[in-house]
Amino acid sequence: xxxxxxxxxxxxxxxxxxxxxxxxxxxxxxxxxxxxxxxxxxxxxxxxxxxxxxxxxxxxxxxxxxxxxxxxxxxxxxxxxxxxxxxxxxxxxxxxxxxxxxxxxxxxxxxxxxxxxxxxxxxxxxxxxxxxxxxxxxxxxxxxxxxxxxxxxxxxxxxxxxxxxxxxxxxxxxxxxxxxxxxxxxxxxxxxxxxxxxxxxxxxxxxxxxxxxxxxxxxxxxxxxxxxxxxxxxxxxxxxxxxxxxxxxxxxxxxxxxxxxxxxxx
Amino acid sequence: xxxxxxxxxxxxxxxxxxxxxxxxxxxxxxxxxxxxxxxxxxxxxxxxxxxxxxxxxxxxxxxxxxxxxxxxxxxxxxxxxxxxxxxxxxxxxxxxxxxxxxxxxxxxxxxxxxxx
Numbered sequence: 091x092x093x094x095x096x097x098x099x100x101x102x103x104x105x106x107x108x109x110x111x112x113x114x115x116x117x118x119x120x121x122x123x124x125x126x127x128x129x130x131x132x133x134x135x136x137x138x139x140x141x142x143x144x145x146x147x148x149x150x151x152x153x154x155x156x157x158x159x160x161x162x163x164x165x166x167x168x169x170x171x172x173x174x175x176x177x178x179x180x181x182x183x184x185x186x187x188x189x190x191x192x193x194x195x196x197x198x199x200x201x202x203x204x205x206x207x208x209x210x211x212x213x214x215x216x217x218x219x220x221x222x223x224x225x226x227x228x229x230x231x232x233x234x235x236x237x238x239x240x241x242x243x244x245x246x247x248x249x250x251x252x253x254x255x256x257x258x259x260x261x262x263x264x265x266x267x268x269x270x271x272x273x274x275x276x277x278x279x280x281x282x283x284x285x286x287x288x289x290x291x292x293x294x295x296x297x298x299x300x301x302x303x304x305x306x307x308x309x310x311x312x313x314x315x316x317x318x319x320x321x322x323x324x325x326x327x328x329x330x331x332x333x334x335x336x337x338x339x340x341x342x343x344x345x346x347x348x349x350x351x352x353x354x355x356x
Numbered sequence: 357x358x359x360x361x362x363x364x365x366x367x368x369x370x371x372x373x374x375x376x377x378x379x380x381x382x383x384x385x386x387x388x389x390x391x392x393x394x395x396x397x398x399x400x401x402x403x404x405x406x407x408x409x410x411x412x413x414x415x416x417x418x419x420x421x422x423x424x425x426x427x428x429x430x431x432x433x434x435x436x437x438x439x440x441x442x443x444x445x446x447x448x449x450x451x452x453x454x455x456x457x458x459x460x461x462x463x464x465x466x467x468x469x470x471x472x
Contacts, residue, residue, distance in 0.1 A: 175444060187453070190453045194459070201469060202464065227398060227401060230398060230401060233431060234390060234391065236435070331437075334436075338431055341435075346424060349404065350424075
């Protein structure tokens with residue numbers, strides 16, 4: 091170990107450290123760049139004609155003059171940028187909007203092909219409405235427990251947050267278990283994936299939804315682990331809300347599937 | 357002046373401050389209200405299932421669709437906090453949803469789905 095650098099500032103470079111010294115750079119390049127960066131205000135390059143702001147210790151009147159902790163975070167602890175809207179939440183809503191297109195396509199395909207089961211089992215012969223109704227109720231209640239988890243983390247109640255997240259994951263697992271049971275029953279009754287266009291579109295639609303629920307359960311369990319290790323506190327509590335948005339979306343997709351697939355006869 | 361600028365650029369923060377004045381937390385609804393909403397959703401689900409077993413004639417399909425939309429909007433508005441959050445989220449989500457519904461209705465119409 092060499093102590094050649096002892097006693098120097100951390101950002102001071104000597105020949106042989108970092109970038110190779112080509113011998114044609116001015117000696118004060120580092121200081122010049124540092125000073126230039128310091129002159130750029132937060133929020134990017136100012137627009138032409140914008141009034142430059144100088145921190146004189148007086149009352150702050152611009153968003154970009156706010157302290158760093160406040161300016162970069164929205165009211166829910168998310169990274170807000172300069173718009174006041176959490177970037178993470180905006181991205182999640184955009185993702186959910188795009189998911190609408192995915193499930194819209196799958197539901198449309200099912201609606202087109204639900205009557206195409208010539209000679210084989212059709213929707214009216216195979217669906218078990220009481221069983222699916224109970225599954226729907228379970229998923230609906232998981233939305234309640236999820237929103238209670240979000241509410242708990244907003245209050246800083248870690249114990250109840252973990253409790254509600256675990257219950258939500260349990261209810262989700264119950265729903266997925268019910269779906270596996272339903273698929274197994276249908277298969278034993280003779281409705282395979284390639285039996286008919288109806289069966290293919292049905293398994294694809296409900297299977298995709300089941301995969302989404304399973305991904306949600308994994309996210310919930312990961313969240314429980316993060317909360318247990320105190321990694322979801324203060325500014326990071328928004329992550330619970332984001333997982334909650336995903337979970338509720340899975341629920342609203344099932345609301346549509348339950349009505350259009352199970353309740354409306356072919 | 358400074359207050360109006362801040363609120364204009366941080367609308368969600370302004371709404372939260374307003375919510376706090378009424379003693380409500382974070383997004384404007386209490387746990388009790390969430391439970392009541394869940395019970396309403398459960399009741400609507402029960403209504404959907406029961407309407408499948410009783411003969412209501414031509415009202416069957418409209419009634420089911422209305423109840424489905426009511427559940428959908430309730431979950432999105434209250435559980436997903438869209439009612440209390442920044443309006444841009446509402447715009448983004450319903451724009452995507454409307455686009456999806458429109459595109460797939462056109463696609464279904466192409467296959468003469470609605471004239472069957």
